[in-house]
Amino acid sequence: MKRRIIRKAAVLGSGVMGSRIAALLAGVDIPTLLLDIVLPELDKQDIKKGLTRESPEFRNKLAIMGIQGTIGASPPAMFVPADAKLITPGNFEDHLQRLTEVDWIIEVVVEDIKIKKTLLQKIEPFIKPGAIFSTNTSGLSIERISEGLPKEIRTNFLGTHFFNPPRHMKLMEIIPGRLTDKDVVSFMADFCERQLGKSIVFAKDTPNFIANRIGVYGMLGVIKTMIEDGYTIDEVDAITGPPMGRPRSASFRTSDMVGLDTFLKVAQNVSDNITDTAEKKDFAIPDFVKKMVQAGLLGDKTGKGFYKKEAGAQGTQIYTLDYNRVEYVPQSKARFPVLDELKKVTDPAARLQTLVYSEDRAGRFAWKVLKRMLLYCAAKVPEIADDILSVDRAMRWGYNWELGPFETWDAIGLKKSVERMAKEGERIPHNVELMLKSGRERFYEKRRGKRYYFDFQKADYEKIEEKPQIILLPSIKDRKRLIKSNAGASLVDMGDGVACLEFHSPNNVIDADVIQMINDSVAEVEDNFDGLVIGNQGANFCVGADLRQIYPAALNKDWDALNLAVSSFQQACMRIKYSYRPVVAAPFRMTLGGGCEVCLAASKVRAYAECYIGLVEVGVGLIPAGGGCKEMLLRTIDRMPPNVPSAVPGGGQTDLLPFVARCFETIAMAKVSTSAQEAHGLDYLGPHDKITMNMDHLLYDAKQTVLDLAREGYRPPRPRDSIKVGGRSGRALLELLIYMLKEGLFISDHDALIAKKLAYVLIGGDVDMNTLVTEQYLLDLEREAFLSLCGEEKSQARMKHMLETNRPLRN
Numbered sequence: 001m002k003r004r005i006i007r008k009a010a011v012l013g014s015g016v017m018g019s020r021i022a023a024l025l026a027g028v029d030i031p032t033l034l035l036d037i038v039l040p041e042l043d044k045q046d047i048k049k050g051l052t053r054e055s056p057e058f059r060n061k062l063a064i065m066g067i068q069g070t071i072g073a074s075p076p077a078m079f080v081p082a083d084a085k086l087i088t089p090g091n092f093e094d095h096l097q098r099l100t101e102v103d104w105i106i107e108v109v110v111e112d113i114k115i116k117k118t119l120l121q122k123i124e125p126f127i128k129p130g131a132i133f134s135t136n137t138s139g140l141s142i143e144r145i146s147e148g149l150p151k152e153i154r155t156n157f158l159g160t161h162f163f164n165p166p167r168h169m170k171l172m173e174i175i176p177g178r179l180t181d182k183d184v185v186s187f188m189a190d191f192c193e194r195q196l197g198k199s200i201v202f203a204k205d206t207p208n209f210i211a212n213r214i215g216v217y218g219m220l221g222v223i224k225t226m227i228e229d230g231y232t233i234d235e236v237d238a239i240t241g242p243p244m245g246r247p248r249s250a251s252f253r254t255s256d257m258v259g260l261d262t263f264l265k266v267a268q269n270v271s272d273n274i275t276d277t278a279e280k281k282d283f284a285i286p287d288f289v290k291k292m293v294q295a296g297l298l299g300d301k302t303g304k305g306f307y308k309k310e311a312g313a314q315g316t317q318i319y320t321l322d323y324n325r326v327e328y329v330p331q332s333k334a335r336f337p338v339l340d341e342l343k344k345v346t347d348p349a350a351r352l353q354t355l356v357y358s359e360d361r362a363g364r365f366a367w368k369v370l371k372r373m374l375l376y377c378a379a380k381v382p383e384i385a386d387d388i389l390s391v392d393r394a395m396r397w398g399y400n401w402e403l404g405p406f407e408t409w410d411a412i413g414l415k416k417s418v419e420r421m422a423k424e425g426e427r428i429p430h431n432v433e434l435m436l437k438s439g440r441e442r443f444y445e446k447r448r449g450k451r452y453y454f455d456f457q458k459a460d461y462e463k464i465e466e467k468p469q470i471i472l473l474p475s476i477k478d479r480k481r482l483i484k485s486n487a488g489a490s491l492v493d494m495g496d497g498v499a500c501l502e503f504h505s506p507n508n509v510i511d512a513d514v515i516q517m518i519n520d521s522v523a524e525v526e527d528n529f530d531g532l533v534i535g536n537q538g539a540n541f542c543v544g545a546d547l548r549q550i551y552p553a554a555l556n557k558d559w560d561a562l563n564l565a566v567s568s569f570q571q572a573c574m575r576i577k578y579s580y581r582p583v584v585a586a587p588f589r590m591t592l593g594g595g596c597e598v599c600l601a602a603s604k605v606r607a608y609a610e611c612y613i614g615l616v617e618v619g620v621g622l623i624p625a626g627g628g629c630k631e632m633l634l635r636t637i638d639r640m641p642p643n644v645p646s647a648v649p650g651g652g653q654t655d656l657l658p659f660v661a662r663c664f665e666t667i668a669m670a671k672v673s674t675s676a677q678e679a680h681g682l683d684y685l686g687p688h689d690k691i692t693m694n695m696d697h698l699l700y701d702a703k704q705t706v707l708d709l710a711r712e713g714y715r716p717p718r719p720r721d722s723i724k725v726g727g728r729s730g731r732a733l734l735e736l737l738i739y740m741l742k743e744g745l746f747i748s749d750h751d752a753l754i755a756k757k758l759a760y761v762l763i764g765g766d767v768d769m770n771t772l773v774t775e776q777y778l779l780d781l782e783r784e785a786f787l788s789l790c791g792e793e794k795s796q797a798r799m800k801h802m803l804e805t806n807r808p809l810r811n
Contacts (some may be wrong), residue, residue, distance in 0.1 A: 004103070004132075004187050004191075005103065006030060006103045006104050006191060006195075007030075007031075007103055007516070008031045008033070008101055008102045008103060008133075009025050009028065009030050009031075009032045009033070009102055009103065009104045009105070009106065010032065010033040010034075010035065010098070010099055010102045010104070011025070011032060011033070011034050011035070011106050012035050012036075012068030012092075012103045012106065012107045012108060012109060013035075013102075013106065013107065013108035013109035013110075014034050014036040014062050014063040014067075014089075014122070015036075015066065015108070015109075016033070016069070016108075016164070017065060017136065017164055017166070018034065018036075018066060018106075018108035018109075018136075019034065019066030019069055019070050019077070019137065019160070020070060020073070020077045020164070020165055020166045020167065021106060021162055021166050022034045022066070022067070022070075023070040023077040023078045023083060023087070023166075023624050024077075024166045024167050024196060025092060025166065026078070026083040026084065026085075026087050027078060027079040027083045027167070027609075027677070028084035028195050028196060028693060028698065029079075030086070030087070031086050031088070032086060032087050032088070033088050033090055033099070033102060034063045034066060034067065034087050034088065034090065034093070034094055035063060035090045035091055035092055035096075036057075036062035036063045036066065036087055036090075036091060037062060037091065037092055038059045038061075038091045038093050038094075039058070039061055040356065042058060046058055046061075049107070054768075057303050059091050059093070059094060060089040060090055060091050062091075062687070063089030063090055063091065064089045066089075067084055067087050067089060067719060069085065071084055071639045073165075073221050075165055075167075075168055076167070076674050077165060077166075077167055077637075078167075079167075079674075079675040079676075079677035079678065080611065080675065080681070081607060082138065087460060091501055092119070092122065092123075095546045096122070096123055096126045097126060099123060099126040099127060099128070099131075099806070100126055100128045101128075102128075102131060103131055103132065104131065104132045104134070105123070105127065105131060105132070105133045105134070106134050106135075106136055106160065107119065107120065107133075107134070107135045107136065107520060108136040108721070111137060111138065111139075111140060111265060112268075113141075113144055113145060116135065116137070116140070116145050116146065117144075117145060117147075117442065119146065120145070120146070120148075120149060121149075124149060124150070124153065128174065129131025129152070129210060130156065131156065132156050132158075132184060132188060133153060133156055133157045133185075134157065134158050134159060134160040134188070135139065135157075135158075135160070136159075136160060136161060137159060137161065138161060138208070138209075138212055138266060138634070139207055139208035139209060139212050139213070139266055139269045139270070139506060141207075141273070142157075142158065142159045142175050142176075142177045142205045143177055143178055143205055143602055143639075144229055144412065146177055149379075151179060151324075153179070153247075154177060154179040155179050155180060155181045155184065155217070156180070156184050157177055157180060158174060158175060158176050158178075158179075158180045158184065158188065159173065159174065159175030159176075159203075159205075160172060160173075160175075160188065160192065161174075161175065161203075161207075161209060161371060162198075163398050163678060164258075165610065168610070169397075169398065169430050170198065170201070170397040170398075170695075171195075171197075171199060171201060171211060171393075171394060171397035171398035172192050172197070172198035172200055172201075173201050173202075173203045173209045173211065173394065173398075174188060174189055174192070174201070174202055174203070174208060175202075175203045175204070175205055175209060176199055176202070176205075177205065178205075181396075185202075188638035189202075193694055194469075194693070194694060194697070195693060196693060196694075197609060197693035197694040197695070198694070199393065199397045199694075199696065200396070201385075201390050201393050201394045201398075202385075202386075202390065202499070202522060203384065203390070203394070204383070204384055204385065204386075205275060206383060206384045207269055207272075207273040207682075208266060208269060208270050209384065209394075209399035210264050210306070210384050210385050210390060210391060210394040210398075210459050211394040211395060211397075211399060211427055212398075212464075213380070213384055214261065214282070214373070214376070214377060214380070214391065214394070214395060214405065215269060215398070215399050216267045216270065217270075217282060217283070217373065217376055217468045218264050218369070218372075219251060219255065219263070220267065220282065220283060220284075220285075220286075221282075221369050221372040221373060221376075222236060222369050223286055223289065224286065225365060225368050225369050225372075225397070226323075226365075227286065227323070229364075229365065229368070231309075231361075232320070232322075232332070232334070233252050233320050233321055233323065234320050234331060234332050234333070234334050235248070235334040235361075235362075235365075236251055236252065236365070237250035237251055237252050237253060237334075237448070238333075238334035238336065238339060238362070239334075239336070239339070239355075239362045239365050239366055240369070242342075242351075242364075243339055243342050243351060243355055243362070243366070243402050244351075244352060244355065244366055245348040245351065245352060245401055245402035245408070246381045246399075246400070246401055246402070247399075247400045249641070251442070252305075252306035252307065252345070252714070253306070254301060255298055255305065255306060256299035256300050256305035256306055256322055257299065258299065258303050258305055259298050259299050259300070259688055260289065260292055260293055260297065260298045260299050260305055261293060261298050264289070264293060264547055265773075267283050267285060268283075268285075271283040271284070274532075281558070281566050282376075288323045288324075288326055288652040290706070292305070292321070292326065293654075295326070297321070297326075297808075303329075305321075306320065306321050307319065307320055307321070307331070308328055309405065313725070316333075317330065318330075318331040318511065319331060320332070321516050328370060331733075333672070336360055337360055337364035338358040338360035338362050338363055339362055341354070342354060342355060342743075348402040348411070349403065349407075349410075350411075350503065352366075352370075352403070352408060352411045352412055353411055353638060354414050355416075356370055356384055357412070358414050370408065370412075370525075371417075371421055371424075371426065373405060374405055374408065374409050375412045375421070375426060375427075375428070375429060377405040377406070378406075378429040378431060379429045379672045381431065382454055382456065382457060383568065383788045387453065387456070387457075387462075387550065388404075388406040388453055388454065388455075388456070388458075388760065389407075389453045389454055389464065391404060391405055391406065392404025392405060392406050392407050401485065405443065405719075406443040406444070406453075407443070408444050409443060410443050410444055414432075414436070414442060414443065415436060415441045418432065418436060423607070423706060428471075431456040433496050434459065435454060435459070437441035437458070438459065440454055440461075441640050442454075445461055445691055446476075446478070448571070449475050449476075449478035449479040450463055450464075450466070450475075450802055451463075451464045451475075452464060453743070462621075462694065464560055468700065469694075469695065469696070469697045469700045470700065471699040471700050471703070472537070473492060473500065473502055473536065473537055473699070474537075474595060476492050476494065476500075477490070477492060478491070481493040481494075481495075483524060484517075484520060484521075484524070484739050485517075486513045486516060486517055487505065487513045487518035488503065488504070488505040488511050488512070488513025488516075488517060489501060489502060489503050489504060489505065489513060489514045489518075489521075490502045490517070490526060491517065491520070491521045492516055493529075494533065494699070494703055496530075496703070496707060497529050497530035497531070497707075497710070498529060498530060498531055498532070498533060498703045498706050498707065499521065499524065499525050499529045499531075499532050499533070500533045500534075500535060500699065500703075501517060501521040501533070501534045501535075502535065502536045502537075502544055503520065503534075503536050503538070503541075504536065504538065507538075507539075507540070507543050508536060508538050508539075508540060508541065508542045509542070509543060509544060509545065509546040509547075509594075510542060510545050510546060510569060510594040510595070510598075510626075511545075511546040511549060512546065512549075512565065512568070515565075515568050515569055515572045517752060518572040518573075518575065518576065518598075519571075519575055520600065521571055522575045522576060522579045522583070525579070525581045525583075526579060526580050526581050528708040529581060530581060530582075530584045530706065531581045531582040531583065531584065531706035531707070531709060531710050531714070532579070532581060532582070532584070532706065533584050533585075533586055533699060533702040533703055533706055534576075534583065534584070534585045534586065534598060534602065535585070535586030535587075535588075535698065535699050535702055537699075539589065540588070540589045540590035541586075541587040541588050541589060541590065541591040541595050541611075542587075542590075542591060542592070542593075542594060542595025542598065543590050543592050543595060544592045544593025544594045544596075544616070544617075545569070545593055545594045545626070547620065547799050547802060547803055549565070550562065550565075550799065551796065551799040551800060551803060552621055552792065553565075553790075554790035554795075554796055554799065555796060557791070559787060559790075559791075562787055562790055563783065564786060566625050566626070566783045566786055566787070567783060568743075569594065569597075569625075569626045569783070570625070570626055570627055570779045570783065572626075573597055573598065573600075573601040573626050573627040574627065574775070574779075576598065576601040576602055577601040577602075577603075577627075577716070577717065578716045578717070578719070579603070579716060580603065580715075580716055581710070581713040582603040582706050582709035582710055583601075583602050583706075584602060584603060584604050584605065584606055584702045584703075584705045584706045584709070585598055585599040585602035585604075585605045585606070585702075586605075586606050586607070586608075586612060586698050586699055586700060586701075586702035587599050587605065587607050587608065587611050588607070588608035588610065588611055588664060588695060589608070589610060589611065589612060590612050591607075591611055591612065591613040591627075592612075592613070592614060592615075592672070593615060593616055593617055593624065593628075593675075594622075594626050594640060595613075596613050596614060596615050596628060596660040596684060597615070597624060597626035597627050597628040597631070597687075598626075599613065599656050599684070600627065600628060600631035600635075600684070601627060603709060603714065603716075604688060604689060604690075604694055604709065605685055605686070605689035605690070605702050606689070606690050606691075606702040606705050607676040607679065607685060607689065607690070607691055607692070608676065608691075608692055608694050608695050608698050609675060609676050609677070609691050609692065610676070611675070611676040612672050612673060612674065612675075613672065613673050613676075613679050613684045613685070614670060614671055614672030614682070614684065615628045615632070615666075615667050615670065615684075616670040616672060617670070618658065618667070618668060618670050618751070618754050618758070618797070619670050619671075619798070619808035620754075620793060620798045620799045620802050621750065621769035621784060621789055621792065621794060621795025621796070621797070621799060622754070622786055622789050622790065622807070623667070623754065623757055623758045623761065623782065623785050623789065624667065624782065625626050625782040625785070626782075627779060627782070628667070628779065628782075629667065629761045629762060629781075629782050630775055630778040630779055630782060631759070632663050632666065632667060632683060633660070633664075633723070633725075633762055633778065634720060634723065635662055635683045635686065636659045636660060636683065637659070637723065637724065638657070638661065638665040640654050640656065640659050640685070641654050642654065656724065656725075656730070656770075657726050657729070657733050658725055659742070660726050660730055660734075660762055661733065661734065662763050663683070663759065663762060664734055664737075664755075664759060664800065666682055666683065667758055667762075668755050668758055673785060676691045688704065719774075719775065719776070720775050721772075721774045721775070722772040722774075723764075723772060723773050723774065723775070724770050724771070724772055725763055725765075725767065725769075725770075725771055725772075725773055726762070726763035726764060727763055727764055727765075727766075727767045727768045727769040727770065727771050728763075728767070728768065728769065729769040730762075730763035730764075730769065731759055731760060731763045734755075734759035734762070735756060735759060735765065738752050738755045738759065739752075741755075748810060748811060750792070750794040750795070750809075750811055751788075753792070754789060754795075757785040757788065757789060758785070760781065760785060761778065761781045761782055761785050764777075764778070764781070765777075765781050793809050797809060797811055798811065
């Protein structure tokens with residue numbers, strides 16, 4: 001069979017979703033054609049520019065606006081602004097012929113089946129044989145959209161439902177049509193998983209598929225329960241966020257972000273396409289919501305929804321909708337005793353169990369909405385999905401729930417909760433009754449490190465497929481492959497001669513335990529393994545050193561303890577750098593301060609695309625002291641050309657100082673990359689460091705990188721004992737820059753002090769220009785500057801403020 005490859009793509013529709021899908025494709029180096037309609041008339045701005053109806057700028061206006069909208073979008077739609085160069089704007093009148101060049105066409109026009117079908121008929125003659133054609137509909141019938149297309153096109157047609165924003169949301173629902181070729185489905189699932197970083201759920205061609213079907217049902221259940229039992233919007237959002245394992249935006253804030261008009265369309269789509277009378281009633285829209293839509297209270301897009309913000313003399317005031325009068329009232333803090341207790345509970349299963357069995361008003365509300373949702377989900381399998389696993393994954397990946405519906409049921413106790421539901425007169429789905437009668441009381445089981453889910457159709461447990469590209473550290477530990485561990489980190493055997501050092505201190509901070517495990521792990525790997533991965537599966541890779549240890553020591557002037565702690569971390573990073581076995585760091589999401597320094601020391605980095613990496617120590621009144629300044633300086637020196645064109649025979653010597661100034665700016669401004677791709681431009685990632693699009697594949701890819709290095713006969717780098725520094729001349733230049741920033745009121749006096757300490761380190765201290773120094777010399781400068789700043793009251797105030805508020809203080 002001919003191997004498929006996607007060289008070029010086309011996105012039809014340049015609205016928010018279409019333009020952001022195009023940005024994602026461009027971000028993985030796929031040239032993309034972005035097409036939309038030609039507007040019917042020139043506007044005043046077009047006329048002012050001198051455009052005519054034939055001007056390409058006018059005819060491609062919507063697509064151009066779509067591309068511009070992705071640049072600077074929040075959250076960022078592109079990995080780097082340069083990705084926009086890979087998107088070509090066009091229109092449906094002039095550029096359909098270009099579709100013959102593409103391998104994947106994605107339709108992303110308005111959610112109207114007539115408009116979609118009309119467009120499909122228009123482009124049909126331009127679809128090249130074998131090209132994949134998909135629709136991004138969020139819930140319309142794949143069969144109805146594609147009916148009328150020739151069979152040879154329908155075999156390559158399917159639904160590929162991205163979730164918004166496409167770059168950041170993990171879930172993709174793939175919905176095959178009746179005639180879709182199985183090889184096409186398999187190829188697209190593999191391509192979207194590996195190349196676009198998506199986690200795939202296969203959905204059936206039913207209204208709203210899986211995630212939106214359950215999500216909208218759940219939201220309507222929340223609204224109806226709120227009305228029935230007299231809760232306020234503020235109270236509901238306090239309950240339905242983190243206490244229930246849902247995002248902080250909870251129910252109504254999420255609706256405002258999505259748009260109430262969009263929510264209503266999705267709900268109406270289900271109601272229009274189902275026949276069950278009771279279910280139609282469940283999807284009926286409450287009257288006050290209809291009134292909101294009529295009044296234009298659609299959420300963020302109109303500035304008013306369930307919430308609105310108004311600027312006043314006292315600052316921004318948030319108002320909440322009183323749904324009984326459809327009027328706004330000042331936001332009030334909901335007070336439920338059980339919610340205060342749950343703030344201390346980190347395990348989502350324990351949180352839910354405590355909440356739903358509480359007699360608190362919050363507990364009663366949570367139980368009622370959860371009960372409705374769980375019963376509905378069980379009743380919809382296998383109608384909307386073949387198994388419970390697909391349902392759970394869709395809700396975790398598409399709606400950012402901590403636990404899917406059936407995982408939630410296990411958390412609160414299946415048998416216990418069903419007995420309570422039955423007592424309250426609820427009808428228990430037949431599949432759940434049969435399961436309980438057979439003695440099965442959990443939807444998921446774990447046996448010998450393997451996970452199983454209960455399959456309703458087979459009436460038995462099925463093993464969850466384990467892909468080799470997905471390595472789960474808890475599963476490895478369950479299989480007795482833990483090598484050594486302490487409170488801060490563990491070393492586990494990944495197999496094939498590779499070990500993994502996993503941080504698991506609170507927030508994955510670097511503390512004494514982590515430092516000890518770094519040293520122990522490198523020693524163990526040098527003796528018994530081919531290489532080491534430093535990675536974990538927490539919320540973030542590492543947010544830096546443990547301020548809870550640094551701040552008290554600074555306050556108590558315990559300089560010996562601080563000096564020992566900093567020196568220990570410096571030497572641990574040097575141990576990583578000069579290990580005789582390759583060490584590959586696998587950073588993801590927040591990789592800050594000491595976490596960044598660990599990566600800078602590694603033999604190679606395999607970063608997740610969503611890696612926000614940076615040296616941010618100045619935000620807490622300090623400078624990097626784990627080797628971060630040294631390594632950034634070395635990268636700066638290494639990227640310098642050996643000489644520059646000159647009239648002097650042999651060329652002129654490159655001026656070091658502009659390069660050092662760039663390095664200084666990166667650290668002094670605490671720059672953090674918004675993507676792994678951007679981290680390359682900031683020198684946090686080197687030219688040979690690689691990026692993984694799918695977070696689930698990160699540890700596997702890092703492991704393969706270790707094995708590749710080992711096969712190539714890895715040797716550690718040579719020690720740098722002749723590092724050329726800028727000396728006093730460089731210091732004068734950087735201090736002039738600091739003076740100008742201070743005089744321009746861009747930085748405070750204390751910012752200037754920190755910047756001078758940083759400059760002193762980066763130019764190599766009080767030496768002549770072009771003096772040669774060693775790595776240890778630079779480490780000593782880092783440590784001295786760090787310790788001196790720890791003694792500054794304003795630095796201590798910054799540390800204290802960060803610990804108390806998790807926000808930097810400018811003083």
